[in-house]
Amino acid sequence: MTIRVYYEDTDALGVVYHTNYIKYIERARSESFFAAGRLPHSEEFSFVVRTLNTRFIKPARLADLLTVETTLREVGGASIWLDQVILRGGEAIFKAEVELAFVRNGKPARFTPEAKELLNQTLFRFR
Amino acid sequence: MTIRVYYEDTDALGVVYHTNYIKYIERARSESFFAAGRLPHSEEFSFVVRTLNTRFIKPARLADLLTVETTLREVGGASIWLDQVILRGGEAIFKAEVELAFVRNGKPARFTPEAKELLNQTLFRFR
Amino acid sequence: MTIRVYYEDTDALGVVYHTNYIKYIERARSESFFAAGRLPHSEEFSFVVRTLNTRFIKPARLADLLTVETTLREVGGASIWLDQVILRGGEAIFKAEVELAFVRNGKPARFTPEAKELLNQTLFRFR
Amino acid sequence: MTIRVYYEDTDALGVVYHTNYIKYIERARSESFFAAGRLPHSEEFSFVVRTLNTRFIKPARLADLLTVETTLREVGGASIWLDQVILRGGEAIFKAEVELAFVRNGKPARFTPEAKELLNQTLFRFR
Numbered sequence: 001m002t003i004r005v006y007y008e009d010t011d012a013l014g015v016v017y018h019t020n021y022i023k024y025i026e027r028a029r030s031e032s033f034f035a036a037g038r039l040p041h042s043e044e045f046s047f048v049v050r051t052l053n054t055r056f057i058k059p060a061r062l063a064d065l066l067t068v069e070t071t072l073r074e075v076g077g078a079s080i081w082l083d084q085v086i087l088r089g090g091e092a093i094f095k096a097e098v099e100l101a102f103v104r105n106g107k108p109a110r111f112t113p114e115a116k117e118l119l120n121q122t123l124f125r126f127r
Numbered sequence: 128m129t130i131r132v133y134y135e136d137t138d139a140l141g142v143v144y145h146t147n148y149i150k151y152i153e154r155a156r157s158e159s160f161f162a163a164g165r166l167p168h169s170e171e172f173s174f175v176v177r178t179l180n181t182r183f184i185k186p187a188r189l190a191d192l193l194t195v196e197t198t199l200r201e202v203g204g205a206s207i208w209l210d211q212v213i214l215r216g217g218e219a220i221f222k223a224e225v226e227l228a229f230v231r232n233g234k235p236a237r238f239t240p241e242a243k244e245l246l247n248q249t250l251f252r253f254r
Numbered sequence: 255m256t257i258r259v260y261y262e263d264t265d266a267l268g269v270v271y272h273t274n275y276i277k278y279i280e281r282a283r284s285e286s287f288f289a290a291g292r293l294p295h296s297e298e299f300s301f302v303v304r305t306l307n308t309r310f311i312k313p314a315r316l317a318d319l320l321t322v323e324t325t326l327r328e329v330g331g332a333s334i335w336l337d338q339v340i341l342r343g344g345e346a347i348f349k350a351e352v353e354l355a356f357v358r359n360g361k362p363a364r365f366t367p368e369a370k371e372l373l374n375q376t377l378f379r380f381r
Numbered sequence: 382m383t384i385r386v387y388y389e390d391t392d393a394l395g396v397v398y399h400t401n402y403i404k405y406i407e408r409a410r411s412e413s414f415f416a417a418g419r420l421p422h423s424e425e426f427s428f429v430v431r432t433l434n435t436r437f438i439k440p441a442r443l444a445d446l447l448t449v450e451t452t453l454r455e456v457g458g459a460s461i462w463l464d465q466v467i468l469r470g471g472e473a474i475f476k477a478e479v480e481l482a483f484v485r486n487g488k489p490a491r492f493t494p495e496a497k498e499l500l501n502q503t504l505f506r507f508r
Contacts, residue, residue: 007138007139007140007144008138008144008146010138010139011134011135011137011138011139012134012137012138012139012141012142012188012189013134014139014141015139017134017135019135061139062139
């Protein structure tokens with residue numbers, strides 16, 4: 001998955017506005033579902049970001065082509081931890097640890113078998 | 128209603144990214160509902176932008192304070208037309224004509240009496 | 255050029271937030287420059303949206319794949335007019351007329367030979 | 382500083398899209414400069430987010446009014462650490478630790494006396 005930096009992503013300092021890197025890694029997670037013809041949520045459940053620890057290493061600029069690498073760090077009973085890195089030409093410019101919590105009927109919940117199966121067919125497979 | 132221009136609104140050209148002016152005038156429309164303790168949509172209906180004709184006159188910059196003036200131009204049976212202007216220090220920097228269409232159960236529809244009453248208590252009053 | 259609809263593009267009404275269609279057509283214009291290894295601006299000049307007339311036909315939704323078609327309508331001495339259409343599966347869901355004005359040293363100006371050459375190698379070629 | 386949640390901030394899950402909380406705390410930092418008639422950057426320097434550790438506690442929704450509290454945790458020679466909390470009606474819904482690094486002529490650098498004076502008149506005063 002390649003992400004192009006457009007004007008909308010940049011700010012008056014001439015580089016990508018910091019929150020947009022966090023959008024990029026969300027696109028990568030969602031794309032693993034979309035590419036499999038699935039959505040990451042239903043009427044009943046969703047996966048929400050609970051914790052996000054990030055390190056901004058180098059700025060990206062207009063027209064840059066970026067890629068996102070996603071690695072599964074840990075699978076818990078009610079949340080998972082991912083490592084996500086944004087690369088430009090093989091160089092890491094942003095790193096994040098992301099905790100995704102499972103939410104069912106509006107409340108944090110333990111993964112259902114269906115949720116685990118969905119993760120296996122999407123995020124865990126395409127990372 | 129005063130709108131401050133933040134980094135997120137600007138782009139690498141050092142001015143406000145063009146679509147953000149269109150966000151600003153939507154904020155002004157929505158604020159007329161929120162300020163009255165109402166929402167511009169329900170389970171059943173919403174108001175959607177059908178037509179938007181805009182003129183970009185002067186760029187806004189980081190830290191600028193902007194205001195939005197909204198004038199009702201025409202009320203039809205199924206949509207309304209508004210004129211919206213963004214001002215900086217009394218000078219118009221952006222102008223738009225906006226057609227808002229009424230949508231009920233997912234389809235364009237004529238205004239219900241409840242919708243007209245809602246508009247009277249909100250957008251038409253606070254414009 | 256294919257555009258995927260992500261969560262960031264949608265709003266609480268469950269569809270793409272209206273200004274984002276206007277971002278999508280800007281991406282398409284910029285991509286014609288980036289794909290040719292060029293930028294649409296320099297220290298000296300840029301192309302800015304002066305007029306934008308849009309028609310919102312059908313809503314796009316999360317995970318949709320959209321394409322943008324750009325057609326040159328008219329070339330003036332100091333601005334050009336484009337027709338841009340967003341399609342989903344061959345169906346037009348959004349249409350826009352866009353006037354791009356040439357700006358040189360901060361002021362509207364007639365196209366320089368270099369600007370015309372740049373347009374010929376990028377936007378006019380890849381549309 | 383009060384932040385209203387608009388449609389642009391929400392996503393198809395009906396709540397504020399996660400990166401927008403991170404925009405809100407940046408607005409609060411910038412506002413402390415703007416309110417004092419200053420900018421957080423010049424031709425020579427800027428403050429950039431180097432580290433951002435966040436905890437998403439409860440979702441915000443359309444029309445919510447939010448406030449941001451900023452506390453200085455630590456002042457180093459080349460960066461500062463802030464604690465920022467987003468509140469809704471007195472309840473914390475989002476927490477972040479932010480490391481802002483000083484950048485001079487494009488490189489990380491130790492604070493100049495002018496930078497310290499600027500921080501004293503803005504971010505440290507209005508927090």
